[in-house]
Amino acid sequence: MAIAKEKEEEGEKLFLPGRKNPVILPPHSPALLYLMRIRDESHRFGITFHRRLRNAHTLHSVLDEIPGIGPARKKLLLETFGSYRRLCQATPDELAALPGIGPVLAAILHSRLQDNRNTE
Structure with missing residues (x-):
């Protein structure tokens, strides 16, 4: 049945x-x-579900997949470098200089960002 x-x-x-x-x-x-x-209710439900999926996909970042990078560090990185593109261009030393990100996490972060950059 359809209406x-x-x-x-x-x-x-x-x-x-x-x-x-x-x-x-x-x-x-x-x-x-x-x-x-x-x-009307089924349309509302479908639209709400689609918006949630779209927002989740839109807000997802490679940074979310890196262990040790939570919301606070993600915010710090993006605020410090101004954009994801500039973050990808950062050296491991520049990353390690930020508070809360040591040399080990900086190396992991740099490696993941470079891997992701090469696959785009």
């Missing part, structure tokens, strides 16, 4: 399986209003 939104003055159309022509219910019929609410 099509109203176009101009045609009214809402209810399509049933095995039936060629749609059923047109009276505009203020309780059954039609109920079906419209179900349709």
Whole structure:
């Protein structure tokens, strides 16, 4: 079963399986209003789900995959270098000079950023 939104003055159309022509219910019929609410709620649910997926994908970064880099260090790195591109150009010594990032983490970070940069 499917319900099509109203176009101009045609009214809402209810399509049933095995039936060629749609059923047109009276505009203020309780059954039609109920079906419209179900349709609208399912659209709202689908749109909300899609937005969550899109936002999660958009906000994801290579930095999220590096052990030892949490939200605070990620913020520090991006604020210090100004952009992801400039962060990728940083040397291990520049990375290690930041508070909370020692030489070991700087080497791991630099390696991962270079690997990611080469695969783009």
